[in-house]
Amino acid sequence: MQFDQILQYTLSGLSTGAIYALIGIGFSIIYNATGIINFAQGEFVMLGGLLTLSCLELLKLPLWAAIPCAIVVSAAVGILFERLAIRPLRQPTPINLVIITIGGSILIRGLAMLLWGKDTHAIPPFSGDEPIAIGGATILPQHLWILAITLIIIIINKVYFYHTISGKAMRACSYNRRAAGLVGIDVRRMVLFSFIISSAMGAVAGIIVAPLTMTAYDVGVMLGLKGFCAAIIGGMSSGMSTVIGGLLLGVLESLGAGLISSGYKDAIAFIILLLILFIRPQGLFGKADSERV
Amino acid sequence: MKYRFTYLVVSALLLLATNVFAAGTIKIGALFAVTGPAAFLGEPERNSAKMVVDEINRAGGVKGRKLELVVYDTAGDATKAVQLATKLIKDDKVVAIIGPSTTGETMAVIPVVEREHIPLVSCSAGSKITDPVKKWVFKTAQNDSLAVGRIYEYLQKSKQTKVSILTVSDGFGASGREQLKSQAAKYGITVVSDDTYGPKDTDMTAQLTKIRGSNTQAIICWGTNPGPALVAKNVRQLGIKTPLFMSHGVSSKKFIELAGDAAEGIKLPSGKVVVADILPGSDKQKKSLLEFVKDYQKHYRAEGDHFGGHAWDAVMLIRNAIARGADTAPAIRDQLERTRGFAGIGGSFNYSAQDHAGLGKDAFVLVEVRNRDWMIVK
Amino acid sequence: MKRDLLLFIAFSLLIMVAPQFFEGGYLMNVLVFVGINTMLAIALNLLLGYAGQISLGHAGFFGLGAYLSGVLTTTYSLNPWVAMPVAAITVGFLAGLIGFPILKLKGHYLAMATLGLGIIIYIVFNETVELTGGPSGLSAIPNLQLAGIIFDSDVKNYYLIWGMALAVMLFSINLANSRVGRALRAVHDSEIAAQVLGVNARLLKVQIFALSAVISSLAGSLYAHTMTFISPTSFGFNFSIELLTMVVIGGLGSIYGSFLGAALLTLLPEFLRGANDYDIIIYGGLLVVMVMFMPGGLVRGIPALFRKVVEKVGTGHA
Numbered sequence: 001m002q003f004d005q006i007l008q009y010t011l012s013g014l015s016t017g018a019i020y021a022l023i024g025i026g027f028s029i030i031y032n033a034t035g036i037i038n039f040a041q042g043e044f045v046m047l048g049g050l051l052t053l054s055c056l057e058l059l060k061l062p063l064w065a066a067i068p069c070a071i072v073v074s075a076a077v078g079i080l081f082e083r084l085a086i087r088p089l090r091q092p093t094p095i096n097l098v099i100i101t102i103g104g105s106i107l108i109r110g111l112a113m114l115l116w117g118k119d120t121h122a123i124p125p126f127s128g129d130e131p132i133a134i135g136g137a138t139i140l141p142q143h144l145w146i147l148a149i150t151l152i153i154i155i156i157n158k159v160y161f162y163h164t165i166s167g168k169a170m171r172a173c174s175y176n177r178r179a180a181g182l183v184g185i186d187v188r189r190m191v192l193f194s195f196i197i198s199s200a201m202g203a204v205a206g207i208i209v210a211p212l213t214m215t216a217y218d219v220g221v222m223l224g225l226k227g228f229c230a231a232i233i234g235g236m237s238s239g240m241s242t243v244i245g246g247l248l249l250g251v252l253e254s255l256g257a258g259l260i261s262s263g264y265k266d267a268i269a270f271i272i273l274l275l276i277l278f279i280r281p282q283g284l285f286g287k288a289d290s291e292r293v
Numbered sequence: 294m295k296y297r298f299t300y301l302v303v304s305a306l307l308l309l310a311t312n313v314f315a316a317g318t319i320k321i322g323a324l325f326a327v328t329g330p331a332a333f334l335g336e337p338e339r340n341s342a343k344m345v346v347d348e349i350n351r352a353g354g355v356k357g358r359k360l361e362l363v364v365y366d367t368a369g370d371a372t373k374a375v376q377l378a379t380k381l382i383k384d385d386k387v388v389a390i391i392g393p394s395t396t397g398e399t400m401a402v403i404p405v406v407e408r409e410h411i412p413l414v415s416c417s418a419g420s421k422i423t424d425p426v427k428k429w430v431f432k433t434a435q436n437d438s439l440a441v442g443r444i445y446e447y448l449q450k451s452k453q454t455k456v457s458i459l460t461v462s463d464g465f466g467a468s469g470r471e472q473l474k475s476q477a478a479k480y481g482i483t484v485v486s487d488d489t490y491g492p493k494d495t496d497m498t499a500q501l502t503k504i505r506g507s508n509t510q511a512i513i514c515w516g517t518n519p520g521p522a523l524v525a526k527n528v529r530q531l532g533i534k535t536p537l538f539m540s541h542g543v544s545s546k547k548f549i550e551l552a553g554d555a556a557e558g559i560k561l562p563s564g565k566v567v568v569a570d571i572l573p574g575s576d577k578q579k580k581s582l583l584e585f586v587k588d589y590q591k592h593y594r595a596e597g598d599h600f601g602g603h604a605w606d607a608v609m610l611i612r613n614a615i616a617r618g619a620d621t622a623p624a625i626r627d628q629l630e631r632t633r634g635f636a637g638i639g640g641s642f643n644y645s646a647q648d649h650a651g652l653g654k655d656a657f658v659l660v661e662v663r664n665r666d667w668m669i670v671k
Numbered sequence: 672m673k674r675d676l677l678l679f680i681a682f683s684l685l686i687m688v689a690p691q692f693f694e695g696g697y698l699m700n701v702l703v704f705v706g707i708n709t710m711l712a713i714a715l716n717l718l719l720g721y722a723g724q725i726s727l728g729h730a731g732f733f734g735l736g737a738y739l740s741g742v743l744t745t746t747y748s749l750n751p752w753v754a755m756p757v758a759a760i761t762v763g764f765l766a767g768l769i770g771f772p773i774l775k776l777k778g779h780y781l782a783m784a785t786l787g788l789g790i791i792i793y794i795v796f797n798e799t800v801e802l803t804g805g806p807s808g809l810s811a812i813p814n815l816q817l818a819g820i821i822f823d824s825d826v827k828n829y830y831l832i833w834g835m836a837l838a839v840m841l842f843s844i845n846l847a848n849s850r851v852g853r854a855l856r857a858v859h860d861s862e863i864a865a866q867v868l869g870v871n872a873r874l875l876k877v878q879i880f881a882l883s884a885v886i887s888s889l890a891g892s893l894y895a896h897t898m899t900f901i902s903p904t905s906f907g908f909n910f911s912i913e914l915l916t917m918v919v920i921g922g923l924g925s926i927y928g929s930f931l932g933a934a935l936l937t938l939l940p941e942f943l944r945g946a947n948d949y950d951i952i953i954y955g956g957l958l959v960v961m962v963m964f965m966p967g968g969l970v971r972g973i974p975a976l977f978r979k980v981v982e983k984v985g986t987g988h989a
Contacts, residue, residue: 005506008531012498037779085959091966094778095725099919102912103958110952118332120519122551129554131530140530212526213495214519214551218330221908222493225790228783257499262488263462263798265499270787277784278772328951330904371808371905372704373940375898379825380697397902400810404899408823419807462797464902467806489798 004136009254011134015143015212017250018150021243022205023227025157026198028238031231032174033194036097040081040105042224044199047074047108048206049215050116053123063126071203077108078199082192105220112217125211146208153204154243161238170194222266229273235283245284317358319620321346321611322365322381324392324402325416325604329369330463330492333517334394334600338416339364341585341601342391344592345608355615362608367393374398378405388622391607392416394600397464403430412626414610416603419468423649431629431649433606433639435564435656440541441472443562443657444513445480447670453510453536457486459500459524461516469515469540485509490520498527505533517542522551529555536560541657545598549665560670562657564599566638567667577636581609585638602638609637675844682840682927686833690826699825703897705937706832707890710839712917712929714886717843719915720924721852722879723859724774725782727911728789732884734796734906735762736891738803741812741901746802751815755892759885766884770877789911796903808902815896828897835893839886843926855879856924916954920961922968931969 023045030038051073055066085104089096126145131138160167172180173190181187205223206215213219230249234242249269257265276284323342326335346362354360363385367374374393381387382405389412393399396419403422406413406429415422418434448456458473460466466489477484486507488500501524504512512535514524521543528537537559539548544563549556565572569582585605589597613635614628632651635642640656659670693699711733718724739758743749749757773784796803803809815822815831822831846852857865858872865872895901913936921932943950965972 002506005502008502009499012496012502016496031779037783085963088963090963094782095719095723095923096962096966098725098727098779098782099915100959100962102915103955103962106912106955107952107959108955110949110955113328113951114949118328118336119547120522120551122522122553129526129529131532133532138531209495213523216519219493219495222491223495225786229787232780232783254496254499258503261798262490262500262503264794265494266491267791267794267798270791273787274773274784274791277776277780281776281780369904371900371902372898376697376700376704379700383697383700397806397808397900397904400808401898401900401902403810421807421810462806464806464808467800471807 002136005258006255007135008137009258010251011137011139011143013251013254014247015139015146015250016254017230017247018146018243019205019209019223019246020226020230020249021246022150022153022201023223024230024234024242024246025154025238026201026205027228027231028234028236028242029170029198029201030194031236032238033170034086034191035094035177036086036101037228038195038198039098039101039224040108041198041202041227042220042222043105043108043112044074044078044202044220045206045209045223045227046112046215046217046220047077047199048203049123049210049219050112050121050206050217051203052207052210053121053215054116056123063124067207070207071200074203074206075196075200078195079192081108081199082195086191086195087188105224109217109220116217118217120214120216122214123210126208140212142208142211146212149204149208150243153201154240157238166190166193226269229269232273233276233284235285237283237285241283241285248284317354318361319355319358319615320361320363320385320387321608322363322378322385322387322390323604324365324367324374324377324381324390324394324398326369326394326398327364327366329367331369331395334416335366335369337598337601338392338394338604339366340593341589341597342604342608344588345605348588349608349612355612356618358615358620360608360612360615363387367398369395369398371398371401375401375405378402382406382409382411387411388620389414389611389625391604391611395464396422396468399430399432403427406430410626411622412611412629414607414629416600416607419464420472420650426647426649429626431610431644431651433603433610433637433642433651435541435639435652436650437468437472437540438476439652439654439657440562441469441476442654443659444538444560445476445482447560447659448482448511449480454482455485455508455510456482457488457504457507457509457512457535458484459488459490459497459504459512459514461492461520462489463492465517465540465542466515469542473513473515490516490524492516492520494520495523496527497524498531501527501531501533504535505531509535511536511538513538513540515540515542518545518547519551522548522556525552525555525559541599544660544667545600546596549662556662556665558662560659560661563660563667564602564639564656565658566597566599566602568658568660568669571667571669577634577641578638581637599638606637606639606642610635610642675848678927679841679844683837686837687830690829699829701937701941703825703828703832705934706829706836707894707897708914708917708933708937709930710836710890710893711887711914712921712933713839713843713926714883714890715914716918716921716923716926716929717846717886718879718883719918720922720928721847721855721859722876724876724880725778725785725915726880726883727782727786727908727915728792729785729883729887729914730906730908730910731789731792732762732766732887733891733894733910733914734792734901734903735765736888737895737901737906738796738809738891739888740892741809741895742802744813744896745809745811751813751892751896752817755889755896758892759888762888763881763885767877767881770880771873774873774876774880786908786911790908793903793907796906803903806903808900810900812895812899812901814899815893822896832893832897835889839889840926840930847924847926851875916958920957920968922970922972925968925970928968928970935969 051070055061055069125142127141169185170190230246233245256268325339365377396417399415399417415432420436460470539561614625617628619625619628632644640652642651644651660667740754743754854870862872917932917936922928
């Protein structure tokens with residue numbers, strides 16, 4: 001086994017993992033604010049990619065304008081979803097919430113199929129596709145974009161949750177929703193906020209990954225599930241541990257595909273998920289928390 | 294009173310007319326995976342089948358009788374395919390069935406048509422559909438073994454003996470993988486690495502890094518869009534210089550569009566439809582191919598591909614069987630088996646009691662992507 | 672109790688005479704699958720509706736039953752009647768084994784873990800090509816035979832499968848009304864309270880999980896012997912979701928509800944045939960609308976709706 005091979009596996013894994021991390025954080029933000037696992041999270045990844053495509057080709061916007069446009073529209077879909085499906089729910093039991101978010105994700109996917117058709121679409125990379133050599137391994141400029149944007153998003157997240165009033169309020173909701181309500185925080189507003197933020201983050205993930213992986217109406221399902229695995233490994237935190245969870249998952253998958261068996265690559269992710277849930281349900285880095293067991 | 298009488302006469306005549314017309318119509322069933330993961334097959338197949346039936350009817354039908362096509366969407370699901378095959382036979386009373394689109398669905402439907410004695414002309418490629426021969430089952434899609442043979446012949450000629458294979462883990466990839474492994478020895482080729490990727494995977498650099506580390510002389514990727522386009526891009530990213538081969542699963546402009554510059558230089562076995570315009574005039578299929586491409590462009594403003602061609606061939610084979618005087622299920626079956634030298638989209642069909650696949654190696658040409666277009670490799 | 676029995680007898684009679692109306696037609700074939708799906712929906716409902724434990728991986732157990740039966744009868748030429756219980760016992764044992772750690776989890780975590788389990792099983796079907804035939808599927812699975820009758824037509828399969836489905840139904844109705852059923856409902860409402868009252872909640876949950884897997888496996892075996900061909904795509908994540916939809920639409924905690932849900936979802940594509948590409952939207956929309964406006968499922972929602980209409984009409988006249 002050569003060093004440059006391992007390096008290549010790791011680099012590929014890190015860039016895939018960054019995407020998992022972004023999606024995973026989206027899951028965690030909603031979960032922490034509302035206690036809901038949003039099974040429709042992956043669909044926002046799909047929307048991000050496809051909306052960018054439409055902005056580029058239909059509206060003829062330049063890339064720098066198409067991206068924010070796609071993010072805003074995705075966030076709007078997030079708002080609609082929360083308002084029309086989550087908020088009016090009369091019996092918000094965990095099972096009903098699981099089912100309604102699954103129903104919602106099927107609905108969004110179906111509408112996307114009608115709007116964009118069943119074909120896969122390619123999106124141009126942000127800055128060319130000349131490979132860059134690092135040691136014996138190579139990556140594309142787009143990989144650097146992915147890593148950089150993920151980093152920026154994490155920093156923005158940190159600033160928002162720890163240094164702004166609404167971010168602190170949202171954290172308060174995640175600790176204890178009733179107490180947060182009692183001290184005058186508008187919990188329902190925070191729920192809406194959490195949907196806006198996480199759908200926007202899902203969209204960002206979809207946009208930055210689309211030039212590498214291409215996009216279609218059904219790309220959200222698997223990416224969403226992998227993002228969820230990342231969040232579980234990270235103990236449903238909306239910060240660093242989920243990022244590490246995502247990166248770890250990406251690297252393990254990549255190493256597994258290269259060194260063990262490519263056919264069982266996806267199984268590796270889910271076996272890790274099960275093991276974590278069985279052995280450390282609070283996540284790799286979390287402290288024990290009775291709620292999940 | 295007089296008024297009512299005229300009304301009666303007219304309606305009686307109308308009734309008679311529709312009856313005559315109904316008796317004159319021949320119903321053909323079709324099962325295509327128009328939605329779901331195999332929609333890339335089902336959609337062009339449905340479009341082509343509808344188009345060619347319309348064209349036949351516009352030209353006055355077959356022996357003065359119109360064809361009626363009943364199409365159902367199986368969504369690529371074997372259970373649905375079986376249900377809908379039963380529906381076509383029991384409720385719609387069709388005399389023959391075209392499809393399904395995938396090998397899995399076809400294998401599921403075979404017991405039904407064998408039991409009900411209805412001829413099936415499958416549009417899927419798996420060689421086990423007609424091997425062993427089943428009395429009521431035919432197919433139009435070229436066997437995967439022919440495609441594999443084309444690539445291996447070329448490799449043998451250029452004295453390359455070590456190949457790496459990378460196949461998608463669905464029915465299409467699995468069948469290709471089986472053929473790639475079983476035929477290798479015959480051409481003096483060894484498979485030095487054997488990897489797969491999932492149909493929804495977004496990054497194949499891990500598999501390709503492993504392949505890069507082996508002493509391979511050619512990489513063969515077997516899959517349908519979008520996977521192979523990603524493989525092409527990943528190969529370019531990793532700076533792999535080993536020649537890359539693909540399957541006929543990506544022989545459409547869509548692949549070149551998705552893979553972009555990374556598609557340049559890739560070779561693959563393809564049905565002749567993508568190179569219809571540059572085929573030599575002596576090619577028997579040229580007339581059918583140009584007609585198909587022209588009609589498809591006119592009807593759907595899109596490029597016809599060889600998947601649609603499978604359905605086109607199936608309709609034409611049945612049409613020809615009817616033209617030779619068959620109008621019941623058993624007669625159509627017998628006439629299908631007597632098909633000789635029909636130059637369609639997929640190749641020249643010669644069915645016999647021992648061969649229900651009907652195509653020879655000339656069904657495929659080896660093409661190469663050059664300047665975002667297809668070239669024939671000599 | 673007596674009412675339950677009468678209702679069951681009436682329902683069974685209805686099922687048994689139904690073929691008189693559709694004999695030979697295509698609907699017969701659909702009704703065979705309604706039977707298989709009814710078994711599966713009941714299996715999931717025992718877990719979800721009675722014990723309150725969600726599973727998004729039941730297609731995996733269904734698939735295991737189908738593949739074990741398929742492989743044992745083709746590669747190892749075992750008699751299908753032997754293969755079926757062997758498969759069911761194996762699957763039940765496996766489910767019991769995995770049940771202990773997995774049922775410690777709750778709510779969304781349980782949903783995700785079972786989903787992961789289902790996907791892992793699906794990947795195994797795909798990858799163990801030597802054994803299962805991989806993505807190309809497994810063909811030439813023999814039909815069931817009994818006393819010289821080969822179950823190879825829709826009508827014969829209808830009676831075979833509905834015979835089994837009715838047995839499962841009767842068993843489940845009895846179970847729901849028994850001490851076990853009451854204990855299950857106690858676990859559903861509050862696990863801690865149930866524990867205090869002397870119910871071994873953990874063991875009970877695992878037992879019902881294993882039972883649910885056994886019924887799913889039986890349905891899988893029947894599916895394999897009816898279709899005579901199986902491939903992994905029939906046992907994926909989507910089918911788990913479809914099963915969940917059947918149970919929810921029919922009504923959680925109602926055996927007849929499971930039949931309604933299974934029948935509706937199996938017949939739905941028939942009504943949507945003209946809708947073509949729109950069916951995925953209708954399907955997702957149905958799921959959302961049902962949970963929002965009829966959380967009790969059809970079995971409770973329709974009578975409630977009916978009462979409302981009657982009331983409205985009543986007050987309108989007054």
